Amino acid sequence: MKKIISLSLFIAVISFSNGLSAQKFSGLDKSPMDMASYPTDYKVSDKVVRIIYGRPQLKNRSLAELAPTGQVWRTGANEAAEITFYQDVNFGGKDIKAGTYSLFTIPGEQEWTVILNKNLNQWGSYFYDESGDVARIKVPNGSDASSLEEFSIAFKEVEKGAHMVMGWDKTRVAVPITW
Template identity: 90%
Template sequence: MKKVIYLFLFIAVLGFSNSLSAQKFSGLDKSPMDMASYPTDYKVSEKVVRIIYGRPQLKNRSLAELAPAGEVWRTGANEAAEITFYQDVNFGGRDISAGTYSLFTIPGEEEWTVILNKNLNQWGSYFYEDSADVARVSVPNGSDSASLEEFSIAFKEVDKGAHMVMGWDKTRVAVPITW
């Protein structure tokens, strides 16, 4: 009787392992997701802000083609970027409660409008609703001599806070954050 049970278990395990090896996995996303946070250490209790976003690449295209001036952009690729504040902050001059928001931008030649929106889990900006905006801030459009192939977001420490710096091609946009 024990031999029959062991044989049955062996066949079940063999069948299960074959179904695992048949799993198909997708290749690397063309615009992989990334994350930036401040501070950058791993102490969650000290985190102020974290952003998760897709990183599109220029690939011989222009920034104006991928993020047209005057149009709402998802601020990255694929899903709209999501920014989490772990405590109440002042974001570009606007008081924001701790929580998670979608991040959109409206690129411009002189300035960018940076938008925090309460609707989460949005694909692109196709279903963006301005009635769900929590804040809109305008920040100057800056530039750098170095070109970035991949859209990037980083935090730069400054007195009494940090700047969330977005960069792509030679464009740089910084939003001050204080707490």
Template identity: 75%
Template sequence: MKKVFTLALMAVAMVFVTETSAQEFSGLDKSPMDAASYPSDYKVSDKAVRIIYSRPQLKGRSLAELAKPGEVWRTGANEAPEITFYKDVNFGGQDVKAGTYALLTIPGEKEWTVILHDNLNQWGSYFYKEGGDVARVSAAASSDEKSLEAFSIAFKEVEGGVHMVMGWDTTRVAVPIMM
């Protein structure tokens, strides 16, 4: 009798284990989340700036289809990127207090408008209202011979700070951040 009870208990346990292991997990995001920071050295705990963003891919489409010229764009995919300044900075010529902001842009042929906004956790730019702008700066758009399939953000060290460089396809846009 004891063996029958033990076998029955094991059978019930197996049902629960099977149910638990049958949990469905989502696949990889088509526009994976990424982060860039300065300094980028993981040994340095005193970060100056970090951005978390999603990286859409061209997949045969044009940059103008995905980031329409003259329209507010979420600057990536999914949620609007969040940029955190760990100390007060000068962002493209405007003083900005330490804090976390949404990063939005308005693409243009020769220059982009780059916006720091106070509405965090926003999906895309659908709920953008200009009144929430913390800073709005112009940045020249340039071209590179190398095409980037995935939207990318990196920091390039310069004297007195960094340039936040956004790149996609052959377009490059750099915003100076002085610390």
């Protein structure tokens, strides 16, 4: 009887471990997920804002092709970017309650519209619903002499707050944040 139980247990373990070795894992994402926060230290209790976003690359394509002028863009790649404010802030002139929001943008020739939307877990901007907008702000479209191959977001400390700076190719867009 003990031999039958031992044999059955052995077969079950072999079957289970065989299933584990057959697991398929995906390769690296072509537009990897990244995160930026302010302040940049690792103490979560000191955080004011954090954004999680996908980082598409130009790969010999134009910014206008990947983020068309006048159209709602997911602000990155894959899922819509999500921004978390750990305290109430003023985001580009609008008072925003602490919480997590989807971040969309509408690129423009002279200015970009930056949108905070309450609907989370959205793939791209395919299901973007304007009725979920919490804030829409307009910020000037700036430029830089150096080109960025990968879409990037960083926070720049300024007096009384920070700017969330988005950059891709030679385009730079900064949103002031105060608290």
